[in-house]
Amino acid sequence: MYHVVQYWPLRLITQNSLPSMCLKVMLSRPIAFAQIWKSWFSIHSLVGNKNIILMGPPGAGKTTVGRIVGQKLDCPVIDIDDDVLETTWNMSVSEKLQDVGNEQFLEEEGKVLLKFSASGSVISLTGSNPMHAASMQHMRKNGIVVYLDVPTTVIMSRLKSMKVDRIVGQSSGISLKDILQLRKQFYKRWYDIRVLCGGDIATEVVAEKVLEAVKRYQNSELETFISTRSSRSGRSMEKSSHKYFSDIVTEGLAPDGGLFVPERGLPQFTAGEWQSLIGATYIERAQVILERCIHPADIPASKLAEIIGTAYGENFTCSKIAPVRRLAGNQFLLELFHGPTASFKDFALQIVPHIFAHCIPRSCNYLVLVATSGDTGSAVLDGFSRLHDTDKQRIAVMNFFPEDGVSPIQKSQMIGCQKENAWSVGVKSDFDFCQTAIKQIFTNSDYTGFLTVEYGTALAAANSINWARLLPQVVYHASSYLDLVHQGIIPFGSHVDVCIPTGNFGNILAALYAKMMGIPIRKCICASNENNVLTDFIRTGVYDLRERKLIPTFSPAVDILKSSNLERYLHLIANEDGQLVTQLYSQLENQGHFQLPKDLLEKLQRDLVAGWCSEEDCLAAIHSVYSTTGYILDTHTAVAKVVADRLQDRTCPIIISSTAHYSKFAPAILRALRIAEINQNPLSQLHLLSSYSPLPPVHWGLLETLKKTGNEDHQVCAADMSMLMSHIETLIQNHFM
Numbered sequence: 001m002y003h004v005v006q007y008w009p010l011r012l013i014t015q016n017s018l019p020s021m022c023l024k025v026m027l028s029r030p031i032a033f034a035q036i037w038k039s040w041f042s043i044h045s046l047v048g049n050k051n052i053i054l055m056g057p058p059g060a061g062k063t064t065v066g067r068i069v070g071q072k073l074d075c076p077v078i079d080i081d082d083d084v085l086e087t088t089w090n091m092s093v094s095e096k097l098q099d100v101g102n103e104q105f106l107e108e109e110g111k112v113l114l115k116f117s118a119s120g121s122v123i124s125l126t127g128s129n130p131m132h133a134a135s136m137q138h139m140r141k142n143g144i145v146v147y148l149d150v151p152t153t154v155i156m157s158r159l160k161s162m163k164v165d166r167i168v169g170q171s172s173g174i175s176l177k178d179i180l181q182l183r184k185q186f187y188k189r190w191y192d193i194r195v196l197c198g199g200d201i202a203t204e205v206v207a208e209k210v211l212e213a214v215k216r217y218q219n220s221e222l223e224t225f226i227s228t229r230s231s232r233s234g235r236s237m238e239k240s241s242h243k244y245f246s247d248i249v250t251e252g253l254a255p256d257g258g259l260f261v262p263e264r265g266l267p268q269f270t271a272g273e274w275q276s277l278i279g280a281t282y283i284e285r286a287q288v289i290l291e292r293c294i295h296p297a298d299i300p301a302s303k304l305a306e307i308i309g310t311a312y313g314e315n316f317t318c319s320k321i322a323p324v325r326r327l328a329g330n331q332f333l334l335e336l337f338h339g340p341t342a343s344f345k346d347f348a349l350q351i352v353p354h355i356f357a358h359c360i361p362r363s364c365n366y367l368v369l370v371a372t373s374g375d376t377g378s379a380v381l382d383g384f385s386r387l388h389d390t391d392k393q394r395i396a397v398m399n400f401f402p403e404d405g406v407s408p409i410q411k412s413q414m415i416g417c418q419k420e421n422a423w424s425v426g427v428k429s430d431f432d433f434c435q436t437a438i439k440q441i442f443t444n445s446d447y448t449g450f451l452t453v454e455y456g457t458a459l460a461a462a463n464s465i466n467w468a469r470l471l472p473q474v475v476y477h478a479s480s481y482l483d484l485v486h487q488g489i490i491p492f493g494s495h496v497d498v499c500i501p502t503g504n505f506g507n508i509l510a511a512l513y514a515k516m517m518g519i520p521i522r523k524c525i526c527a528s529n530e531n532n533v534l535t536d537f538i539r540t541g542v543y544d545l546r547e548r549k550l551i552p553t554f555s556p557a558v559d560i561l562k563s564s565n566l567e568r569y570l571h572l573i574a575n576e577d578g579q580l581v582t583q584l585y586s587q588l589e590n591q592g593h594f595q596l597p598k599d600l601l602e603k604l605q606r607d608l609v610a611g612w613c614s615e616e617d618c619l620a621a622i623h624s625v626y627s628t629t630g631y632i633l634d635t636h637t638a639v640a641k642v643v644a645d646r647l648q649d650r651t652c653p654i655i656i657s658s659t660a661h662y663s664k665f666a667p668a669i670l671r672a673l674r675i676a677e678i679n680q681n682p683l684s685q686l687h688l689l690s691s692y693s694p695l696p697p698v699h700w701g702l703l704e705t706l707k708k709t710g711n712e713d714h715q716v717c718a719a720d721m722s723m724l725m726s727h728i729e730t731l732i733q734n735h736f737m
Contacts, residue, residue: 046073052214053139055187056148057180058127058167059158065148066124068207075536076121080113080129088112093126094492097168104215104257105168110135111217117142128168130186140190144217146210149288151276151621152180152201154220181722193217194291198272220244220297222264228571229258229582244291245298246359249468250366253442254460258581259568260467268290269518271493274478278486282321283312285482286475289517299358307358311350315340315386317700320345322476324483328629330653331644332489333637333643335696337661341413342699343557344507345379346473348464352384355468356460357391365457365736367728368397369441371434372414373503374406374557375660377424378705380462381417392421397462399424400434400727403716407557409664409682409702415455415714418707421735429719430550432562435463438723447725455732464506465564473510474517480655481519492652495522497654499644501636502526503560506736507657509569512607522652524608527643532612533561539610541601543584544593554618554635554668557660570596573603611643618642622672623664632669632694633643634662661699663689682706 052069054062063079070077078084080092089096089112097105108133121437130136139145156177159167167179193213197206216222224242243251248260269292277285286308291301299307312321325333339346360366370380377399384397401414403426414424427434441447442459451457464470477498485492498521500508508524515521528535530551537543545561553559570726571581577692585593596604613621621638625631633641637658648654666685670678673692679685683706690698717723 006281006716008268017411026335038064039436046211046214047120047144047218049142051118051120051139051143052122052210053143053145054122054124054148054210055130055145055191056127056150056163057152057155057183057187057198059155059162060148060150060197061206062124062148064203065206065210066122068204070122072207072211073122074726076118078118078121078123080124080126081114084116085109085112085126102168106132114138126168127183130190131168132185136190140192144193144214145191145205146195146213147187148206148210149187149194149276150197150198151199151279152177152184153279154197155180157199157300160649162244169311169562175519188305189302192296193708194288194301196269196276196288197269198274198276201272209660217296220295224263225260226263226576226578227254227256227258228261228567228578229254229256229585230578243605245294245434245467249356249359249466250458250460252463252466253439255443256582257443257585258578259441259465259564259571261568261571262467266513266517268516271518274482274518275492278482278492280482282309282475282479285479286312286472289475289478290471293474299355303358305353307351310354315346315350320483322479324480324487324655325358327625327631327641327656330650331648332480332484332653332655334476334655334657335658336476337634337658337699340378341375341378341382341417341700341705342661342664342702343379344473344476344657345375346383347476348469349376349379349383349462350386351383351472352462352466352468353387353395356462357387357395360395362394365394365455365732366396366460366461367451367457367732368395368460370397370399370462371438372399372401373431373432374401374410375664376407376463377401378410378413381414381422381424383421384462385417385419385422387421392419393523394736396421396731397423398731400427400438400724402430402434403428405552405559406576407431407667408680409666409685409706410556412682413664413702413705416708418714421658423731424714425724426714426716427719428716431560431721432550434558435562435564438463439465440721441725441728451729451732455674455729455736457732457736458677459728463564464504470506470513473507474513477514477521478517478519481514481521484653484655493520495520495652497521497523497525497648497652498657499525499527499648499654500657501529501555501640501659502534503519503528503531503558503563505563505565505569508608509565513567515607525636525640525643525647525654526610527640528610528612529555529558529618529639530612530614531559531561531586534563534566535610535612537566537610538604538608541598541604542593543588543595545588546592553613554665555639557636558639569604573600573607575659609647613642619668619672622669623674626673626694630695632662632673632689632696634658634660635665635668636660638672659698661702662694663699663702 054066067077085093113135118420195209195213225248251588287305316338323335327333336344380397381399397550418424448459484490498511504509508526511524526534526538530553550559550561574580618635618638621642622633625633640656644654644656663686666689667678686698686703717727
């Protein structure tokens with residue numbers, strides 16, 4: 001019997017050699033030819049003539065997994081150690097290492113790999129191959145590199161059981177653990193696909209995951225986006241107009257007025273995959289989660305790593321990025337204010353500008369429009385001002401905010417964050433007008449077409465209506481749970497509740513998405529201030545804006561009545577019934593209210609509970625927590641604390657999202673702390689707060705911004721659509737023309 005799998009690695013068949021070889025076998029061995037053709041066709045249908053290249057640390061299981069994958073694809077399997085290096089050297093790898101030493105071994109290994117070629121095979125690299133740049137570049141030319149990402153603790157245990165106490169690169173004074181950690185930077189440099197491998201996962205399961213990951217890598221057309229208002233019949237008729245991640249990042253709002261969501265839903269993580277991230281850093285967790293949510297055809301893994309490193313590497317004051325702190329009992333704070341502008345918006349808006357710059361075509365200028373209730377504005381301005389100079393020349397941002405509807409410090413911050421490509425405009429109205437105006441501008445095809453033709457400029461959105469804004473928020477909700485497990489507070493699998501102050505529903509939606517992806521969140525508690533339209537809706541199923549006016553509060557970021565991201569959640573629980581969503585929002589627009597069907601309300605209340613907090617209770621909570629712990633809550637976190645105290649049943653931990661630093665709301669904080677004389681100057685207010693030696697300290701980025709804010713000015717306009725459009729045209733003329 002002719003053994004194809006044994007024969008092929010020795011021949012190292014290339015694309016050009018296959019037909020002639022097939023012809024010879026066909027004439028002499030028709031059965032063998034059928035086997036070869038089946039084998040070639042099997043892997044060719046998956047990856048063409050490319051190789052599947054397995055990479056990872058020693059002990060990751062590359063050889064065994066490679067054999068299983070090869071059997072499943074009925075294709076050649078090549079182990080670099082056994083089939084290439086030892087055959088070339090006529091000695092074992094360990095003997096060669098002992099003979100030439102660490103540095104020379106890497107060179108010798110690299111030289112052999114540079115002369116190696118194969119096609120349509122499964123190749124298992126050595127653990128040290130990725131440390132030689134030239135040979136890895138050579139291998140990648142005709143291969144898809146799959147990184148078997150196994151936690152270091154698991155690798156240490158496996159190597160110990162294999163009685164391996166020394167690997168390539170290790171020398172006296174360097175532990176095995178240290179060299180394994182050092183190697184990670186090389187693995188991360190070269191992979192196209194990552195496969196998470198927990199401790200107890202069977203090699204057969206890993207092999208299946210490899211195949212699924214390669215299929216995903218090869219089929220970007222499977223990861224498309226739809227509008228929350230699109231009908232199922234319409235989708236089947238519009239396959240030619242599929243939207244991909246790169247498209248929706250730049251478009252923001254769907255043409256029919258709906259919001260984009262992934263057609264096939266969010267990726268699912270197994271319990272083992274989440275557990276493999278328990279000991280990971282925040283940046284590592286973000287990389288893994290976002291890789292699964294963004295197809296590599298849109299952003300390759302290496303570019304995504306660069307973006308995440310830039311966003312979180314030096315711009316956050318806390319090395320943990322989003323630390324979890326015990327407040328009291330089983331209440332924990334997820335501190336989301338360590339970014340440059342002191343609010344949770346930094347998590348998305350330090351990343352989104354770089355994603356945007358990568359995804360947009362180079363042939364067009366883009367103006368990003370933003371509506372803010374306070375925190376988004378400065379975060380957007382800061383994020384887009386950090387782009388490379390060449391990107392700032394083709395990307396500008398205009399921020400609309402309610403002139404009299406934000407705190408004095410928030411306004412000073414937005415004015416101070418203005419840069420050469422980033423401007424703020426105060427609007428004599430509330431946030432709901434600003435947000436609605438932007439949506440109307442996006443759906444005004446005559447106006448957007450005019451800007452494109454006349455000025456070569458397209459519009460884009462950076463509000464949470466943009467799908468890319470939500471994904472980084474999913475990361476910190478998942479990370480907070482993993483931190484509690486890592487700290488030994490709970491075992492993995494135990495549930496937690498989360499309580500989130502929200503007005504536009506984006507932050508709490510991200511927590512619901514994290515739950516869908518496998519994080520054991522029991523209940524999401526929606527915390528409202530006196531603008532409690534969401535609380536009423538979650539309790540009754542009736543969304544009613546009739547007779548309701550916006551109330552200015554101490555927590556302006558949730559002073560919102562029209563909650564944009566709620567639409568995404570309703571689309572989800574309605575089983576993607578875009579017609580129903582369209583009907584509900586048409587009724588809201590025309591009649592000022594809608595009511596959920598009973599079955600959808602029951603679904604909603606399985607996920608969500610809600611409560612609201614008065615202004616008096618908000619200030620009282622700030623005073624009480626400071627008196628008992630020395631910790632100062634901001635006004636939004638205080639709203640969530642009050643609601644959490646009322647609604648949690650204390651059977652599991654509750655994570656309260658601390659969405660902003662108290663420094664941004666100094667007048668309210670000073671009032672809550674019962675300090676009689678309050679200077680109206682924002683900088684003086686922060687200095688006064690700092691004198692109390694508060695926990696946490698006054699935010700450094702805010703102090704620096706306010707110190708720079710002197711005679712800077714900003715534009716103010718009336719609540720009139722034509723005025724807003726005029727400001728947009730003026731900005732385009734000044735920046736791009």
